[in-house]
Amino acid sequence: MKILLTYSFSSLATYIHNLLAELITNSLLLQVTEMVILGVSLIAFLVVLCFFLGYMERKVAAFMEIRLGPNRVGPKGSMQIVADTLKLLLKEGLTPDSADKFLFNLAPVIMVIGSMMVIAPIAFAKDFQLYDINIGVLYVSAVSSLGVIGILMAGWSSNNKYSLLGAMRSGAQIVSYELSVGLSLISIVVLSGSLSLGDIVRSQENGWWIIKGHIPVIISFVIFIIASTAEINRAPFDMAEAEQELTGGFHTEYAGMKFAMFLLSEYINLFVVSAVAATLFLGGWMPFHIGGLDGFNHIMDFIPSSVWFFSKTFLIIFIIMQFRWTFPRLRVDQLLTLEWKYLLPISMVNVILVTVMAIMGWHF
């Protein structure tokens, strides 16, 4: 009962650890068991999360398009995505005859692994983090670009011209937008003075960076949202898929479970970039605090930290979804123009601004 009342994942983790420690005495075995439990629960969590995100996206799209959205399977259509997944599971996983079989089958796995790995340093709640690596920000920006290998692999191995075009587009796109993402991450690193995501969250105890850092941080927040939307290949930057131009882009030839894995990685990526944005700019699991108002701060503390984290994350997810259902797609050269002519110069100047601000102490 105590676990339920504390609202915290950390005590749950401690409880499980203690339970296992009593059962298993060998320390190596204990470690392996815990890792397996962790991995399985993470994958289960992500799959459930993707079901929810898929449902959410359909409903958001439907409501913006004056439709009802899924409303047949389950209450309010909530089981529709489960039914679709079942359908994809049962479908034949076709491999084209002339495709490079090994790479073709490996590509979706790489994409899913690449996007799942980014989850590790993100703090879901107070004291609940899979691995508080001390170079968290660097790790996130490094691992999140693994996805492009999967896309290039899928596009190349499909032996399809549409796929190849999609993969090449995505290569150019992700390599360019990585820069802006990196530079906007750096602005927070400069302010908080740490690469560890745990430390960055703790540095926002007296206010989120987007409030403390005012204009320069808001600029880098906007740039981060735009650039990361491009980095995860979502509309209006879905060059690699571009249904109306390239039919399906890099996943034209995929069907069944392999296609489902691409979808899975797309939604995990969506969650990950939103979670990173929430962690860096909106304080992660940190409640909304105003310096001096102790009564107000105390009420805010009463809301569990995981609720804070997920509500911020889903707010950003909603914004990215609204992008998708409002804007037309950019053309491939305009996409690169946007990055090299607008986002990159602005974020470079912005980093200088933030650095000056951090040195002079002009932030709150």
Add this chain to the structure above:
Amino acid sequence: MRGLIEDDYVTDEGEFVINIGPQHPSTHGVLHLKVWLDGETVKKVQPHLGFIHRSIEKMSESLSYRNFIFATSRMDYLAAHINNEACALTVEKGLQLEVPDRAKYIRTILAELTRLQSHLLWWGCTGLDLGAVTPFFYAFREREYIMEIMEETCGARLTQNFMVPGGVMYDIHPNFQKRTKEVLIQIKSKFQEYDNIMTGNVIFENRTKGVGFLSKEDAISYGVTGPTARASGVSCDIRKLIPYSAYDQVQFDEILGTGGDCYARYMIRMHEMKQSVSIIEQLIDNIPEGEFQAKTKNVIKLPKGEFYQRVETPRGELGVFIVSDGAASPYRIKYRSPGFSNLSALPLMAKGGKIGDLVAIMSTIDLVIPDIDR
């Protein structure tokens, strides 16, 4: 034409050729485009037709002058009324039949409603082609109101077959005027929303401005008509140049553009929708009393000769050419469809652009594939 056939299946080593269509999301049907690419840049485009040829022209030769009209609904299915009207007008020309004023007014109102719904669908599809899914649904919401008018008065939503030689099939439904006025108010209130979500959008402007340029000379020499030609500055509105039905009774502007690019074509159609609304508003309260159909013989026989009538469909100039040998069915029928000529300018417009531009050009010349193939 010879060049087309020669180049058809010849590709050099290292050329990157993709086949867009016949099954492709942005060709709006079974159009097949063979596209030579240099990276993302389009070097050459070659349309291949014939996937939906139903030989409507040949079929019409065995049908009577009353019966052949219905098949034209299936040519340009978004402008079924106007196609039917063109056929009816040609037969009337042959019979030298005077159509009652009431029928003329009803025809004009229905034709403008058709133009409005066709442009609305085009607007939604342009958004869809450029990657914005949401405008499609907004367009279909307003289009549905017009479809209801059609359903109530004509009995069908898309293939109405409401025009008969001599007038219209039935008198208008008692609710027609009231419902039409309500719908016009609805649609007028939504134009601003269309501008907000699409026209002013910076991504949309970048995708269309300066893309797919068609010069005035090329537009004329390729026989391009309709909004596509008017965007290049060619004055070719049949409603204005050779008024038929009740178009001489109304005040409206022929919208002419100068840009010749996708954005100009887009803006022409947006303005034309407003013009259509204004035409209907002028006519709807002034439908004269009287017969809705002129008396015709049971079996219509056209005198020996050749008859040609052109009308303005939402896509351009539709010409109906009937050769009669005096029998009860036409000797030969030829439709000059706007889509076919407009498509012929596509390779010219798309050359040198990107793949994304090709999609934008295709959607702004508003192709309806059954209209091209017939």
Add this chain to the structure above:
Amino acid sequence: MFLKEYFGTIYKSIKSLLVGMKVTGYYFTHLDEIKTEEYPDNRATLKMFDRFRGEVVMPHDDNNEHRCTGCQACEIACPNGTIKIITKQEILEDGKKKKRIDAFVYHLDLCTMCNLCVVACPSDAIVMAQNFEHSVYDKKQLKKILNQPDSKLMQGVE
């Protein structure tokens, strides 16, 4: 000057994007604007317009009498060969022989709902019905005999 243009472009772009997002945001928050008709569920309230052309039917009155004289005007008017009228000779009460319909065969699978047969009919024997749910499992079921068994020609219709 360059900077002014540069930031002007950015300002205009962001403004236009926000204007677009306002439209979708409006509809997201105003769910009463949803226009979806839940078709199979609203069967009870769904009413088609009187003139809607669903299929050709032949109305019969209470005495199982129809108005079709078998003149074949509709068969000639039909562009697709949808209608086939089979006639028979019938001996009336006063001993005269008269042409009467044996079967009014209507191929729904060929029909384009062009309404020309209804217009052509001189005795208003056939009308368009508003039923539109024509799906069947066997194509043969789309071939319909419109006159009911043992039906007669209505008195006074010639």
